Amino acid sequence: xxxxxxxxxxxxxxxxxxxxxxxxxxxxxxxxxxxxxxxxxxxxxxxxxxxxxxxxxxxxxxxxxxxxxxxxxxxxxxxxxxxxxxxxxxxxxxxxxxxxxxxxxxxxxxxxxxxxxxxxxxxxxxxxxxxxxxxxxxxxxxxxxxxxxxxxxxxxxx
Amino acid sequence: xxxxxxxxxxxxxxxxxxxxxxxxxxxxxxxxxxxxxxxxxxxxxxxxxxxxxxxxxxxxxxxxxxxxxxxxxxxxxxxxxxxxxxxxxxxxxxxxxxxxxxxxxxxxxxxxxxxxxxxxxxxxxxxxxxxxxxxxxxxxxxxxxxxxxxxxxxxxxxxxxxxxxxxxxxxxxxxxxxxxxxxxxxxxxxxxxxxxxxxxxxxxxxxxxxxxxxxxxxxxxxxxxxxxxxxxxxxxxxxxxxxxxxxxxxxxxxxxxxxxxxxxxxxxxxxxxxxxxxxxxxxxxxxxxxxxxxxxxxxxxxxxxxxxxxxxxxxxxxxxxxxxxxxxxxxxxxxxxxxxxxxxxxxxxxxxxxxxxxxxxxxxxxxxxxxxxxxxxxxxxxxxxxxxxxxxxxxxxxxxxxxxxxxxxxxxxxxxxxxxxxxxxxxxxxxxxxxxxxxxxxxxxxxxxxxxxxxxxxxxxxxxxxxxxxxxxxxxxxxxxxxxxxxxxxxxxxxxxxxxxxxxxxxxxxxxxxxxxxxxxxxxxxxxxxxxxxxxxxxxxxxxxxxxxxxxxxxxxxxxxxxxxxxxxxxxxxxxxxxxxxxxxxxxxxxxxxxxxxxxxxxxxxxxxxxxxxxxxxxxxxxxxxxxxxxxxxxxxxxxxxxxxxxxxxxxxxxxxxxxxxxxxxxxxxxxxxxxxxxxxxxxxxxxxxxxxxxxxxxxxxxxxxxxxxxxxxxxxxxxxxxxxxxxxxxxxxxxxxxxxxxxxxxxxxxxxx
Numbered sequence: 038x039x040x041x042x043x044x045x046x047x048x049x050x051x052x053x054x055x056x057x058x059x060x061x062x063x064x065x066x067x068x069x070x071x072x073x074x075x076x077x078x079x080x081x082x083x084x085x086x087x088x089x090x091x092x093x094x095x096x097x098x099x100x101x102x103x104x105x106x107x108x109x110x111x112x113x114x115x116x117x118x119x120x121x122x123x124x125x126x127x128x129x130x131x132x133x134x135x136x137x138x139x140x141x142x143x144x145x146x147x148x149x150x151x152x153x154x155x156x157x158x159x160x161x162x163x164x165x166x167x168x169x170x171x172x173x174x175x176x177x178x179x180x181x182x183x184x185x186x187x188x189x190x191x192x193x194x195x
Numbered sequence: 196x197x198x199x200x201x202x203x204x205x206x207x208x209x210x211x212x213x214x215x216x217x218x219x220x221x222x223x224x225x226x227x228x229x230x231x232x233x234x235x236x237x238x239x240x241x242x243x244x245x246x247x248x249x250x251x252x253x254x255x256x257x258x259x260x261x262x263x264x265x266x267x268x269x270x271x272x273x274x275x276x277x278x279x280x281x282x283x284x285x286x287x288x289x290x291x292x293x294x295x296x297x298x299x300x301x302x303x304x305x306x307x308x309x310x311x312x313x314x315x316x317x318x319x320x321x322x323x324x325x326x327x328x329x330x331x332x333x334x335x336x337x338x339x340x341x342x343x344x345x346x347x348x349x350x351x352x353x354x355x356x357x358x359x360x361x362x363x364x365x366x367x368x369x370x371x372x373x374x375x376x377x378x379x380x381x382x383x384x385x386x387x388x389x390x391x392x393x394x395x396x397x398x399x400x401x402x403x404x405x406x407x408x409x410x411x412x413x414x415x416x417x418x419x420x421x422x423x424x425x426x427x428x429x430x431x432x433x434x435x436x437x438x439x440x441x442x443x444x445x446x447x448x449x450x451x452x453x454x455x456x457x458x459x460x461x462x463x464x465x466x467x468x469x470x471x472x473x474x475x476x477x478x479x480x481x482x483x484x485x486x487x488x489x490x491x492x493x494x495x496x497x498x499x500x501x502x503x504x505x506x507x508x509x510x511x512x513x514x515x516x517x518x519x520x521x522x523x524x525x526x527x528x529x530x531x532x533x534x535x536x537x538x539x540x541x542x543x544x545x546x547x548x549x550x551x552x553x554x555x556x557x558x559x560x561x562x563x564x565x566x567x568x569x570x571x572x573x574x575x576x577x578x579x580x581x582x583x584x585x586x587x588x589x590x591x592x593x594x595x596x597x598x599x600x601x602x603x604x605x606x607x608x609x610x611x612x613x614x615x616x617x618x619x620x621x622x623x624x625x626x627x628x629x630x631x632x633x634x635x636x637x638x639x640x641x642x643x644x645x646x647x648x649x650x651x652x653x654x655x656x657x658x659x660x661x662x663x664x665x666x667x668x669x670x671x672x673x674x675x676x677x678x679x680x681x682x683x684x685x686x687x688x689x690x691x692x693x694x695x696x697x698x699x700x701x702x703x704x705x706x707x708x709x710x711x712x713x714x715x716x717x718x719x720x721x722x723x724x725x726x727x728x729x730x731x732x733x734x735x736x737x738x739x740x741x742x743x744x745x746x747x748x749x750x751x752x753x754x755x756x757x758x759x760x761x762x763x764x765x766x767x768x769x770x771x772x773x774x775x776x777x778x779x780x781x782x783x784x785x786x787x788x789x790x791x792x793x794x795x796x797x798x799x800x801x802x803x804x805x806x807x808x809x810x811x812x813x814x815x816x817x818x819x820x821x822x823x824x825x826x827x828x829x830x831x832x833x834x835x836x837x838x839x840x841x842x843x844x845x846x847x848x849x850x851x852x853x854x855x856x857x858x859x860x861x862x863x864x865x866x867x868x869x870x871x872x873x874x875x876x877x878x879x880x881x882x883x884x885x886x887x888x889x890x891x892x893x894x895x896x897x898x899x900x901x902x903x904x905x906x907x908x909x910x911x912x913x914x915x916x917x918x919x920x921x922x923x924x925x926x927x928x929x930x931x932x933x934x935x936x937x938x939x940x941x942x943x944x945x946x947x948x949x
Contacts, residue, residue, distance in 0.1 A: 059317075076224065078405040078406065078407070079487040083875050118219055131211070131218060133839070134211070134837075137677070137679060137843055138456045140453075168882040171882070174402075175456055175678060175847045177850035177888050178881075180842075183887075
């Protein structure tokens, strides 16, 4: 079977790649574009470690085919910091120790940013339900939820 | 320094040195590395729980274009069937090799039978489908009580129970029996006014690390092996691979990737020797990563258990005797954590008469691997449930009953030794005084309390502290950073050296760059490797003091080190301008060469940890669903080197324990095959399942450690099982003894009232 030629925008840069019909966006990001910040924890959309946005919509990259990236804008963890300045969520995760092993962290950050892009004043329950698609086995979520709430407050200027 | 000192860096909430890499996606975990010319390796696994392998035909797979090597069991060395100690571990390499790749029989659904390496993942998949394995399916057994019955299907026809005198004459699935305790049980129970006997069951629970196992392995033509993998111990990987593949340790270099969670589950290996065999045959590097389904089917969860507890007490609450029989699933070969389960069961209590008996039982499941305080959560769940019931029967407050009988300094532990200074009573007191404990409860709500005990261990550790000529330092240690240990190593080194935390760069070194370290496990890293780092930093300081002494022409004993400076020890030592670490480092070339502090120790004096947890739950009487409303965890950690990561470890342990208590279980079909092989069906807690988890850190220093560390990571998974079960039991008025407390069980209990 021939490969698909796909033209897409990843982290603001135009990219082209060839993909097999069954290859996922996560395969493309990790194996072809060397963007290994998105992690594969389950490849069934249950753990959220491969969270990215497509045209601003939060998705699990393992549930998207590479071919579906055609003409879309993909954002990954690798583009969350601006130049040498970490995104406030990244900075807060460091200050609050909202990570232990760090494997789920990129997915949580991408998902949390996606929440704050939509809702700058989420309740704790809203944060918990928004992040319910991201599994963390190390932290018990406490410091992650606190960090997201704190950043939301800071971004509101409180 | 000293356990009661005021510290500049120890106890501070610094940003971890590896943090930026981990929030930007830079950090390289096992699946993130690649090599030029790399092949993809995959494993064919048994679809049966128990079967004889009649034949394996790999010829079609070998002929497929793109397939570069195929291996089966006979391609691995056969090793002597005996147990060997390596550091804090013990292993039977004959059994380990058979677990890696089955020889004559498959012993569980998911047992590897063949492996291939191919140029692409798709070709490797295709090759697996071309391998023909002929099986003769055998009867299987999964449940531990079933496996102990006389007519149970036998996994190993020659297995005679060890630890029984006289030795049984017939083979069984009971690999061994162990016993701990002292006193006169009969007299103890005779003195009791109240005796409670209960049987408890727990299901196997997976460690649930988010990062599946993975490795990239290169075997060069000269036999040199390089392994990039995530594990809880690069030296463990090296030791195991060398013995399994019969090559010298010096020929293997294991480079630790970042580890995406372990919790004990990465103290064993599954892929590396297989990748070695494939790479050696193909002449190319091989990358292997497990799918989540493979992780669930074929990597070690902890044991499912069946436990009887008998507890006696006088009417005023003095415990008179405790007895338990513990039956633990080992998986396909011996090695359940029933020993530590039996040792810890009654450890929070001062008992004059106590006996625990444990049985290690093989069943058709993957080999049990360590999971955070291996064995203890189940046995302590059973005992903590009975303690709660005893308090109810006696009309006592459950914390008051625990305080009355609490193990303290001088108490003889049920497993033998006398406790030194421990924080058990302090934890109970803090829990009792916490506002959570007196907060009102609403309808359908219940509160549960439970304590937990874990030994904590020391072991072998090596560290180096290299002083750079610009006054900074690089700290090398040999334990993978599983939850912020680099930050702790840097803080302790900075404290000893007297320089700023951000002037210290901690590195987790590979097996060819540092001496042997036992793995990250047993809550040993901050204690034992931390001690090595402190000693290595002290060694560097001593060298710098000696150099200052030379410059000043006084005795090194007359030079003290404080706040990063060599200073005359007193007016008698002379009047010299203090020399900073940077001053001394700058001139190192002229003063005897580079300054490198070293320490190689077998850390002794690990001190046990205790914790007490309080949880409030609400049970929905219509659905049986349990909501965790509030959680407070109190723990004695000796010294919190980095309080945020101590809190985080406690919170994470609680979340795992809550999952174990409420949701997580393995579901097997009648065919003995695992049916819930993904996160959707193996339901670990998500953010919306949990409340904030309040932590209270108690610090009763461990005098054996330069800063008083005990260890943190294992105690917090122990109390949640009992605390949640007690809370649910109290909410519905029925004693719940069978974990997980899933909605159907709770509804049945509410309906039946027992």
